[in-house]
Amino acid sequence: MSTTQKLLLLPGDGIGVEAMVQVERVLAFFNEKSNNVTFETDSDLVGGCAIDKYGVPLTNEALDKAQAADAVMFGSVGGPKWADVPFDIRPEAGLLRLRKEMDLFANLRPAICYPALAEASSLRREVVEGLDILILRELTGGTYFGEPKEVVTLENGDRRAVDTTSYTSPEIERIVKVGFDLARARSNKLHSAEKHNVMMNGVLWKEVAERLSKDYGKGVEFEHILADNCAMQLVRNPKQFDVVVTDNLFGDILSDAAAMLTGSLGMLPSASLGEPDGKNGTRKALYEPVHGSAPDISGQNKANPIATIASFGMALRYSFGLIEEANVLDKAISNVLAQGFRTGDIMQPNMHQVGTIEMGDAILKELGAVTA
Ligand code: IPM
Numbered sequence: 001m002s003t004t005q006k007l008l009l010l011p012g013d014g015i016g017v018e019a020m021v022q023v024e025r026v027l028a029f030f031n032e033k034s035n036n037v038t039f040e041t042d043s044d045l046v047g048g049c050a051i052d053k054y055g056v057p058l059t060n061e062a063l064d065k066a067q068a069a070d071a072v073m074f075g076s077v078g079g080p081k082w083a084d085v086p087f088d089i090r091p092e093a094g095l096l097r098l099r100k101e102m103d104l105f106a107n108l109r110p111a112i113c114y115p116a117l118a119e120a121s122s123l124r125r126e127v128v129e130g131l132d133i134l135i136l137r138e139l140t141g142g143t144y145f146g147e148p149k150e151v152v153t154l155e156n157g158d159r160r161a162v163d164t165t166s167y168t169s170p171e172i173e174r175i176v177k178v179g180f181d182l183a184r185a186r187s188n189k190l191h192s193a194e195k196h197n198v199m200m201n202g203v204l205w206k207e208v209a210e211r212l213s214k215d216y217g218k219g220v221e222f223e224h225i226l227a228d229n230c231a232m233q234l235v236r237n238p239k240q241f242d243v244v245v246t247d248n249l250f251g252d253i254l255s256d257a258a259a260m261l262t263g264s265l266g267m268l269p270s271a272s273l274g275e276p277d278g279k280n281g282t283r284k285a286l287y288e289p290v291h292g293s294a295p296d297i298s299g300q301n302k303a304n305p306i307a308t309i310a311s312f313g314m315a316l317r318y319s320f321g322l323i324e325e326a327n328v329l330d331k332a333i334s335n336v337l338a339q340g341f342r343t344g345d346i347m348q349p350n351m352h353q354v355g356t357i358e359m360g361d362a363i364l365k366e367l368g369a370v371t372a
């Protein structure tokens, strides 16, 4: 039976725009070829382009559309043009509002080193070859959203900045549970990263995770790790990890480090998921590349569209249960890399350097070949 899935496309600014064009081509491919699904798309503005048009980085109307969609595809936001807009309405605030209002608390950032890219990493081949780990980042709490968040002027005229890090036990519990679920479906190993040696948030995080490991996570190999040590271990011996669950701020940092193990930030997709709906098991979801808007190369047909295309692959897997289609797309990407196609960020000697559009062409061609 064929289902219809509604996707909202939010390309945003910079290279998000050109990468999303390639996703639209992939969507059109599945609309034509798949008997299982029809995708309907709508699009809207987010980030700097929304500020230019509406004075805010995300309109209520765009948020309503996102809430109503079966999944949201997000590109990237920001750029030097909006460097001086007030903090509250900076481009990034649009993304943060989407995450918060859609309650997308679970951010899955898989770092997979494609065999063809083992040499593109800044680490030695044997350290990264075959790497398949997942950073699970809490996305709606912690330092990003805690109040107060302000700069105040003291009596003596000095200024003081305050960011508040706060987590409740249910917030920790729900993300750590997702960690155990994911570990079970993978290699059955979960690390929980915090700073219990310095932060009260770490103390509570560790306590909740420890308790869960004894009931909910029973049977999953479980370890606590200090977040700084985790950063070090990620570059020393990343294959020791399977799933790493951590808070919003540590997750931001650790996932950038993990991304680079795969050769380039241009390769890393992510999924941000809400709580499953009690009635039909569906969940709110937003899919986005981990990389940013890269204003220095935007509009020049240089960006690597793979992270955004692979983010659509995650939508196929996690929102639509289209495992066969997701596998086909992953295979097409892997084949294209094996054939030597490279955007500038992953260029290696004797490979074939292409632009964003040509990388899209190659993936589309391979999709046709894989499904023939
Ligand atoms: C990310 C990005 C965002 C974040 C920015 C764009 C607000 O770095 O998704 O990792 O810090 O979460």
Ligand code: MG
Pocket (backbone or CB within 6 Å): 252, 253, 256
């Ligand atoms: Mg980041």
